[in-house]
Amino acid sequence: MRFLRAQFLTQRFNQPAKRWSSSATAGLQANLVRVTKNESPKALVANKDLIFGRTFSDHMITAEWSIEKGWDAPEIRPYDKICLDPSAVVFHYASECFEGMKAYKDKQGKIRLFRPDMNMARMNRSTARIALPQFDGDELLKLIGDYLKVDERWIPEGRGYSLYLRPTMIGTQESLGVAASNRAMLFVIGSPVGPYYPTGFSAISLKATTEYVRAWPRGTGDSKIGGNYAPGLLPQLMAAKKGYQQNLWLFGEQDQLTEVGAMNLFVLWKNEQGEVELATPPLDGSILPGVTRDSILSLARSWGEFKVSERKLTMPQLRDAVKENRVLEVFGAGTACIVTPVKTIEYMGEDLHIPLDPNDPTSQAGPITKRVNDTIMDIQYGEIEHPWSVVVN
């Protein structure tokens, strides 16, 4: 049998350059796109009936890559099943990464994206981490622009509504050898979604997970790869079983706070020095570098009203601060929700109660949580002109 070392070694031992640059093979080129219209468009779903990630538009973007040729001409074609050999590496070795982003319709009817360059850059970092190919992010953004025009009717109107976009790359080589895939498929699908809180905020309760860790130094916690997500389902189920809505990920002997479910975490508090501080864990390699996270830090710094820190935060510190009434607000942050206020954190058998709005006992979100949310929404929907909001021409 010619086993070679094809199994554990890369097949492209002698040509690593091809993987990391497209100099020898074709790059992704939006101007080569082939558009095939869906002849059986579906009926739209009413805004009130949308469930996150369940409804999909009529078309999808696909592009195929091979080690020999690079990127084939991309396609915009009817949304349809993906058919792969059962040996395709995506089914066995989690050769997969993705992005989450949204397309918004503004009051003038223009289509807008929010900091899409950050998604493209992060996706290329994710593909590099799992030995999938690189692509030109500007070209994928052009393709997404074309796609949004084809499926424009699927971008729901109204503040809080958007077409959630899911760029995904999967390894498609038909081989059980554990080696970098010599075939890949890039695809983008779109799902119309509504506001996370259609009738106002609803604060959530968290259970701090002590049985499992999400990520670690020199692991993959800062990449948006599939493998980071499946292991989080069991802690979620365990939190849910105890009546908490999400799990809070901790790390290390000091129980550092890292992420909330699949969101970044923010704490607004009076710190140990008595300063009002908005703090979030630093990008030490184990935290996902969220676009919303970065946007919140940038906005809060521009406000100049309180200290803004990327710093280590531990559960004992937070517990002490809760007990000393120094915690003002806690929230998760991500593309799907923008922000999610937190009202309770269970830690070592104790429920720590986080304040919401001190001036309004009926409110489910604190004033800074709300302000962050509203400001980002204003930018996303073009109500404040801001370079982060990119109009699709």
Next chain:
Amino acid sequence: MRFLRAQFLTQRFNQPAKRWSSSATAGLQANLVRVTKNESPKALVANKDLIFGRTFSDHMITAEWSIEKGWDAPEIRPYDKICLDPSAVVFHYASECFEGMKAYKDKQGKIRLFRPDMNMARMNRSTARIALPQFDGDELLKLIGDYLKVDERWIPEGRGYSLYLRPTMIGTQESLGVAASNRAMLFVIGSPVGPYYPTGFSAISLKATTEYVRAWPRGTGDSKIGGNYAPGLLPQLMAAKKGYQQNLWLFGEQDQLTEVGAMNLFVLWKNEQGEVELATPPLDGSILPGVTRDSILSLARSWGEFKVSERKLTMPQLRDAVKENRVLEVFGAGTACIVTPVKTIEYMGEDLHIPLDPNDPTSQAGPITKRVNDTIMDIQYGEIEHPWSVVVN
């Protein structure tokens, strides 16, 4: 929009029991199997032309699961593509796990499996870790037995040849919500393979990886889930680029040895007390509990000729031992190869040379490495009667 918390919470908040036992829904039942013969069987590939994991037999086993109904009747049907919605969770959140096992043809023409109950038990542990459904391992083994009779001509004859079996489970729910999948597919494919070393052993060189860490306590390193594999490709490429054939995974401040590429690791040495000892890292949650690993420990213990330990081993300890000529043999162990002798380990810029056979300078494997390999093969092919070898009736 009805976002609910369907996105991050499980949809089955109120029914976790259904997932972990099949009391309320149907279990996997081999006697319900529907067999559809492939009307276009392929030509066999000659033994000498087999490449690991590239050729597949004419049929596959499939079984579909849903949260509402449990396991549908399984099928043995023509090997064919798997078609899934682009939103299927396996493409996004690495909702996937697998096993590797082999079917052997003995000299009497009987089909044998090697400790298949261990694969079934480990697969159920893997599915539990990523919130995929449980199944009755004995039922899947019956199905595999039926499948092997249907595809018997694909089990190559001759010592070292076998039909590699790949049981796989994937989450197939069509939703972008990060939640336990309410749909799953179990499939098994078979690939005829030959001996790892058709013309005798060939020892490999390793590069110790210091840039990345494979697993962490309370992570997923002891589960055979897809997400453990894609992150290992880049360290492999980095090792290959420097001329080493695989990477050696380290952990912690003391640079503990953990695994070799996708294999368990064994060191035969004179330890600090001068005892001859066969050592392998302990199952502390970050090491895959390999079937071959367990078999080697058990055999070596039964021989009673040297100390056999599951213990922490660090690179500085190994480096000292190499320099003091205390290292006798080092090898990797796994289903694909049984054992792989190691001749060199690069660590911190230095090549540590590991002895092979002191009595034969042309040999590519040490005497214990060879003995382990030959004994396991004798059992696998029924040349020694042993309860680990299970005849498929």
